[in-house]
Amino acid sequence: ADLENGIYRLNSKNDQKQVCHFAFDNDKLLHRRLGHLNVKGMQILQQNSTGLKGIIxxxxxxxxxxxxxxxxxxxxxxxxxxxxxLDLVHTDLVGKMEISSIGGSQYFMTMIDDHSRYVHIFFLSHKNEAFTHIKDFIALAERQTERKVKAFR
Known part of the structure; x- marks a missing residue:
């Protein structure tokens, strides 16, 4: 080994091919390790590789x-x-998220009208804001459709 610029440089030349040969007694183990490859695929792999010994x-x-x-x-x-x-409105509250949104929200709540599949999403900083958003959504939806919410899940 020679010292060059404070680093030891190892001069070695190896012309031999580095090949790992192994044999499998258990075809099922090989099958699992190859991601459940089919038998024909395993046989093709064996024919085209140098390191896979044994008969599949x-x-x-x-x-x-x-x-x-x-x-x-x-x-x-x-x-x-x-x-x-508005015969039926579904809701779901999701959170607390590990990463806050750009606006700092860690929760979100969805409102889905069962008939039209219209979706409205609210972003919440705290869970206790949910009731206020539910009231706001019901008021908005009833005002826009001139219908009353009959059921809320």
């Missing part, structure tokens, strides 16, 4: 792969949408 032979089903290929019926549509504006 198993075609035993993987429980994770089997469950991933399954499908299920969609949820039944309940068809229970309200008939008129």
């Amino acid at each position: 032979k198993t075609n035993t089903p993987c429980e994770v792969c089997s469950s991933g290929k399954q499908s299920r019926l969609p949820f039944k549509y309940r068809g229970h949408r309200s008939k008129n504006l």
